[in-house]
Amino acid sequence: MGYKEGMLRDGALDNKTVIVTGGGTGLGKSMATYFLKLGANVVICSRRLEVLETTAKELEEQTGGQILAIACDVRKTEEIENVITKSIEKFGQVDGLVNNSAGNFISPTERLSYKAVDTVVDIVLRGTYYFTLALGKYWIENKIKGTVLNISTTYAWTGSGWVVPSAMAKAGVLAMTKSLAFEWAEHGIRLNAIAPGPFPTKGAWDRLFPEELAKKFSFENRIPLQRVGDHQELANLAAYLVSDFSAYITGEVITLDGGEVLSAGQFNFLKEVSEDQWDAIEDQIKNANRNSKKSE
Numbered sequence: 001m002g003y004k005e006g007m008l009r010d011g012a013l014d015n016k017t018v019i020v021t022g023g024g025t026g027l028g029k030s031m032a033t034y035f036l037k038l039g040a041n042v043v044i045c046s047r048r049l050e051v052l053e054t055t056a057k058e059l060e061e062q063t064g065g066q067i068l069a070i071a072c073d074v075r076k077t078e079e080i081e082n083v084i085t086k087s088i089e090k091f092g093q094v095d096g097l098v099n100n101s102a103g104n105f106i107s108p109t110e111r112l113s114y115k116a117v118d119t120v121v122d123i124v125l126r127g128t129y130y131f132t133l134a135l136g137k138y139w140i141e142n143k144i145k146g147t148v149l150n151i152s153t154t155y156a157w158t159g160s161g162w163v164v165p166s167a168m169a170k171a172g173v174l175a176m177t178k179s180l181a182f183e184w185a186e187h188g189i190r191l192n193a194i195a196p197g198p199f200p201t202k203g204a205w206d207r208l209f210p211e212e213l214a215k216k217f218s219f220e221n222r223i224p225l226q227r228v229g230d231h232q233e234l235a236n237l238a239a240y241l242v243s244d245f246s247a248y249i250t251g252e253v254i255t256l257d258g259g260e261v262l263s264a265g266q267f268n269f270l271k272e273v274s275e276d277q278w279d280a281i282e283d284q285i286k287n288a289n290r291n292s293k294k295s296e
């Protein structure tokens, strides 16, 4: 058994319908694939219908599951409502939502136009709360114990230069996750989030971080567990969080990053110290302590 394998048992998501925003590509596609394998009906939506339809056809063939592809810009409430209506028409009800759609630019902030900032914040924050609000109203009205999973980032906690609009928006998503988890708990609605570290996708690798720039940095070396994430690892955690197995977890943000976010630890620079240097340091510290005891 390894981390590249599915974790939940067959049928773990039977009778559930889950909407995955941005489900035509990258991590959204990987989550959608695993949900289908576990028996869920899946709705994928984003702006590019042809991408969604190609993915839907591929996943239907691969998993034998039921998948619906609908064009939707998550910044537009009428398009979100259309996704929900069509999903209910086809599958009877909606049980889960994965807010995975995102936009991001790596750039010095002072180079960004107002519109560039709005573009990222509107997709990530506005898109997430619009979709969550629309489904929350439907769940409360119909007494459905729905589940929301938000895909955040580790820098939503720590902040990060050069991705400021994304950091602001993802931090807002975390605040919403925790706030609504409390408020909607009385309706049985749960909200959780995953904060992924680096997971290779075309969207993040080729379009966000061009190869020329990537060559200058080694991501693997920055990560304590010395590798990037595997899509199945994220899909496993996502499936667990949308399933009833996690019924007692709400308002939680789970970091899945090989320890990358821990690099701020104050003494982590000591990773560079060799065994010989540690011997010398230990001797010096013990001597200093002995001397200070003598002079007391």
Ligand SMILES: CCCCCCCCCCC/C=C/C(=O)SCCNC(=O)CCNC(=O)[C@H](O)C(C)(C)COP(=O)(O)OP(=O)(O)OC[C@H]1O[C@@H](n2cnc3c(N)ncnc32)[C@H](O)[C@@H]1OP(=O)(O)O
Pocket: 102, 103, 104, 105, 106, 107, 111, 112, 113, 114, 115, 116, 117, 119, 153, 166, 197, 198, 199, 203, 204, 205, 207, 208, 209, 214, 217, 219
């Ligand atoms: C081994 C090394 C690998 C390194 C990989 C590391 C990855 C780590 C992961 C970090 C965390 C990741 C978080 C993510 O969110 S990744 C997933 C997101 N995926 C993408 O963002 C995909 C790429 N982008 C897009 O799909 C689109 O650009 C986007 C959806 C973001 C916006 O598209 P839209 O068509 O709506 O927008 P416009 O092109 O019209 O632009 C709007 C304004 O923004 C300005 N702009 C556009 N690009 C940039 C840029 N790169 N820098 C600055 N400004 C930009 C554009 O000019 C428009 O503004 P103006 O009209 O005022 O000019």
Ligand SMILES: NC(=O)C1=CN([C@@H]2O[C@H](COP(=O)(O)OP(=O)(O)OC[C@H]3O[C@@H](n4cnc5c(N)ncnc54)[C@H](OP(=O)(O)O)[C@@H]3O)[C@@H](O)[C@H]2O)C=CC1
Pocket: 021, 022, 023, 024, 025, 026, 027, 028, 045, 046, 047, 048, 049, 051, 072, 073, 074, 075, 099, 100, 101, 102, 103, 123, 127, 151, 152, 153, 154, 195, 196, 197, 198, 199, 200, 201, 202, 203, 204
């Ligand atoms: N890959 C990584 O290392 C990391 C990823 N993440 C997060 O994981 C998630 C998935 O990212 P990833 O798979 O890497 O990247 P992708 O670029 O593949 O995914 C982004 C998706 O968002 C969709 N999207 C963009 N704008 C809109 C919009 N206005 N309305 C609806 N959908 C939209 C895109 O589809 P379309 O263009 O058709 O609209 C695309 O499918 C994101 O939330 C990202 O922030 C977080 C940390 C690290």
